[in-house]
Amino acid sequence: MSEAAAATRPQETVILLGTDTPIGLAVVRDLGRHGYRTIGIGRRANALAGASRHCFRHHARADGEAGLIAQILALAGQHQARWLLTVGESDILLLNRHRAELEARLQVLAPRSELLMQVLDKATCQRHAEAVGIAVPQTWRFASLAEARAAAPGLRYPVVLKWSDPHVVAAALDAAGLALVKTGYARDAADLLGQLAPYEAVGAFPLVQEYCPGHGLGQMFLVRDGEVLLEFQHERIHEWPPEGGASTLCRSVPLAHHGEARAQARALLRRLGWTGVAMVEYRYDRRSRRYVFMEINGRFWGSLPLAMAAGLPFAAALVAHCAIPHGSAAESAPAGNAEARVPLPRDYPVLTACYWIPETKRLLRVLFQRRRIQDPFFRPDPLRSLLSYLVFPLRPSARWFIFQLSDPKPFFSDLAGVFRKLLGRT
Template sequence: MKTAVVTDGKYRASLAAVRALGEAGFSVVVTQTRQEAVHTPASFVSKFTKEGRWMEGSCRDADYGERLTALLQAYDRPVLFPTGADTLRWISAHREELAGTADFLVASPQALADLNDKETVHQRCLALGLPVPQEYDGPPDRYPVVVKPRCGEQFGLKSWERYTIAEGQAAYQRAYETMSQYGGVPIVQEKVSGPGEGVNLLLDQNSRLVCAFCHRRLREYPVTGGPSTCCVSFYDEKMIDQAYRLLASFGFVGMAMVEFKGGKILEVNPRVWGSFPMTACCGAPFVANYARAAQGEVLEYTPRNFREGVKMRYLFHDGAATLGYLRQGDLRRAWGGVVDFFTVPEALKRKGDQKAYRRYLRNSLKGRLG
């Protein structure tokens, strides 16, 4: 039986990947560095996990790559599924060295750097004729505007810390000064209205599209602009084409989410994204296709090979979002959260894998309380 190694087992995406790889017939090994995890990850106790491997230290240690390579070499050319951003960056920087040890789909360091840079993405969209928000080179002549650093991720900023909405000149000046701390001149753009939408793509070693689906944010936490707590799957051929043209222009390889709002491209997450468990909820063959393409199989892209209109939510975070919308007076979204509490199962709840689900809930509760 072929082995698959999933890294950074503490993430929700890792549990979703473990289950999908197990169902695809792989013997699944999950890794986790001790410094980044206080509790045993839910993915370690999943029925689809053959072995959970703790790694000493941190994934930011200088010798982390050596330890990861040694672990991979203990198996016969496994499929490598990197979940954490630090692990992804290390693999990207050592793609040629690892090519003889494991099978994986990871973009070059330059492609990752370019796609993490919001201004580079913005300029490439303009060159390709793709829709983007209006950008201001100096003080804006109309408000509200969004002020953000070019690459907040490299400074360890949380998603809701990576931008500020300024409703007027005074707020703009404060936001500009704050964001100037993170990598020089900030980006200033018009505030686009509409729901946040993600186009999720998988590209093979030759940057060919092999899997895609879309999701729309219904609620988020913090409600002022945090990660998605509840979203719904949908299909939009035009958005998928636009997202693919953008990624392919950088020679991208692997998994990414292109974020849209109001039909305009805002940024790219060139890695596993926060709502990744939606791949399993809506039946998109993302993980299985990743493994097949990583091993060199040439796959044909099949549009609409997932269920549309499927909702996914995270129990605790969506509950907090619902309360947040209620406090804001947004009764429509708050009521939607109440209804979904009774009708939409938690994203990682899985019949037959209750032990992993209970561990996930326990860890989530400990994290919120401690």
């Protein structure tokens, strides 16, 4: 639907919790372009998406959990909001703790706790993936440091360390003065035991997994009761940090590719009975053509701006097509015009999107700080990275996570934030 056509309809209001990142910005833009009015809540008054012309009103997040819930309910009453969206997993968990109170006033379009926990816990999620035939990395779970010492000499290195569910251990790690490291790499047994030893103080240890070569392949879906309504896939070209993290340069991949892996991903979401957005992430090795399951993001994902640029309206379609539970008696009222309001495209162009500031940090790391890259198999190519960085803006298929001519203020707001940080360090 064009913005002009959307403007002719009475606007319905959505509250978005989480306007601080390009993900929140992509959600705000998508909702606005499909005729929804968005009330944003961010951790800062000048949060990124709050600068968008598509954000009707923006508010700094209230202090404390009770304060935030009271703020959401007050805004819902003030603006007659019908739906509540959020971006981060920790906020989904927070909203679920108050779901009954919130849903007396508006509908929370986020997975319920019992469903979300199926994907947040990597061990549980792996079992579901294996059940539908998806390959998973060999994984070791150590209950004690003594158990790790006994097994370490027999492992094949390097290995990867990651927490089964970071949300479960975050508080204990913080209390012990330990940082929550998303992903670690161990080159040999001594390195592994050295990284595991500090966690003896909290009585919990990260998973240890085989190292899987390749690059990230993300398959994204909008699902209603296990039925896929919208799908998209992309490959990660660059990440920050370079050895693995958030996408800084990513490219859309036509649905004609990776069909078997996508069929398995769909089967996995059907098994879970999923409703909402989700990204199934693989590590794909072109040489061996092997797909290895990494995780499910049961929320809007980091490369969402690429999907939006390619014309896949995941946020607006979530509201239009999933707001009323599938099969309810009330479904017939909005479902009749949902497709007209927010179409569900079956095809999309091949585009490449750049998250400029982290991509710049990645380039500087590859050029000048290669020793800080932890992945022992990562092979930096400084010349190729530099040429890619310089040539990218000239490509007709180039898009940006933040900058858009039709909505330029968030880019300058983001840039101003960078300068404030730099000045704060001097």
